[in-house]
Amino acid sequence: MFFAVPTAALLWFATNKHLAIWGTGDSFIGSQGFWLIIGCFAFVSLFLxxxxxxxxxxxxRGIIKGEQWL
Structure with missing residues (x-):
């Protein structure tokens, strides 16, 4: 669970970075998206x-491949 929060933050920042570059002007995943990612990680870590x-x-691995590709 220790790595879940930095992973969630990195996913959130990377997604918003790409939305800012290629999305429309109002494309942004808010803090609810960040908490949703953390909630998914917490659910999986507790129950699976x-x-x-x-x-x-x-x-x-997906983050690394995606950043190398872009």
Whole structure:
């Protein structure tokens, strides 16, 4: 669970960065989106603890591939 908050923050910032570049002027994921991501990570970590490290690994690999591609 320690890595869930930084991962959620990175996803939120990266998504908003790309929305600011390619989206319309009012494209932005607010703080509710950030809390939704944290809530999803918390749900998975509490109820599916064996899946959680695999999920975070896939998210981080996706972030790295996405940033290299863009």
């Amino acid at each position: 603890p064996k899946l959680f490290p695999e999920l975070l690994g896939k998210v981080w």
